[in-house]
Amino acid sequence: MSEQWRLLLTGRNTAFVNMAVDRAILVAHSQGKVPPSVRFYHWIPPAISIGYFQSLTDEVDVDACKKFGVDYVRRITGGGAVFHDRELTYSIVISEAHPSIPKNILQSYARICNALILGLQWLGIQGTYAPINDIVVNGRKISGNAQTRKTNTILQHGTILLDVDVDMMFSLLKVPNEKIKDKMIADVKQRVTSLKHVLGHTIGYKQVVAAMKAGFEDEFHVKLVEGTLTSDEAILAKKYEKECFSSHQWNYRR
Amino acid sequence: MLSRSIYKVPQGKLLKISLDYDENKNTIHHIRITGDFFAYPEEAIEILENELKNSLLEQENLLKKIHSIITEHDIQFIGIDAEGLTRAILMCKQ
DSSP, X not given: OOEEEEEEEEEEEOHHHHHHHHHHHHHHHHXXXXXXXEEEEEESSOEEXXXXXXXXXXXXXXXXXXXXXXXXXXXXSOSOOEEESSEEEEEEEEETTSXXXXXXXXXXXXXXXXXXXHHHHHTTOOEEEETTTEEEETTEEEEEEEEEEETTEEEEEEEEESSOOHHHHHHHBOOSOGXXXXXXXXXXXXXXXXXXXXXXXXXXXXXXXXXXXHHHHXXXXXXXXXXXXXXXHHHXXXXXXXXXXXXXXXXXXX | OEEEXXXXXXXXOEEEEEEEEETTTTEEEEEEEEESOEXXXXXXXXXXXXXXXXXXXXXXXXXXXXXXXXXXXXXXXXXXXXXXXXXXXXXXXX
């Protein structure tokens, strides 16, 4: 019988809850309290997440976010700013010592991204891993990913774009040079794609979840069994939501 | 003197440096390293920022210093490296 991992379908939550839950799973797994876990989720209201090392005020137009009702949050993972709107977000939490996980960080990105690539195949889409942390379809980015390793445990989370609104994205993000903003928008429109664009029609969130679940099962030769957060995880997530991810101190720390 | 730079590391990520430096002594007073890169462990960036204080703003010295901090604290960067950091920091002086 294949190994069983936990599947968490936590649906839609705020940016602060979403980031708190990923961190709570990371801690619970590092303490040996829960099995390796794959989680699928999305964001309501839409939100910008920034990488751990980014400056919030450098990257995000906070006033525009407030105007459009978009939340913003700093991740515990590195990488760039992401506008989370019509997308599927996943996270995987697994021990560094697990035999399926390469010790080498870039190789582990590739391995986990391959689960998504297999998931895309279930949707009839040919994706390719584009180091460092992207998946591309026909040379255009459809997925961005970010990984942290803490207490011998890996958390990797990332997105798969169902649809994308580059103009909206750029009204929320700051650009280094206003003069070339139009060119940057045109550039990004050329470099980014979505499931809707590739397939030529919209696709439902649940259908993408099913495909990605299959992708993870194929890549890691495991069975994902639906479960829930333990009460410890839920308590921890509440604490992180309040004390960390929704706090001014955390979000503005760089 | 306060200065900033933005440097895209070849094949890598974007580095943004905010530098407060002493023009007379040519040393770092305070530095903030931001960008869309990855570092393991993440807390290492603050260590790097702290240990770079009072460093001489000179290519060879800075590169050596960053290399030694990376080794000492077993830091792994992805998307940036010691050379890129050195270059981005020195760009603040131009």
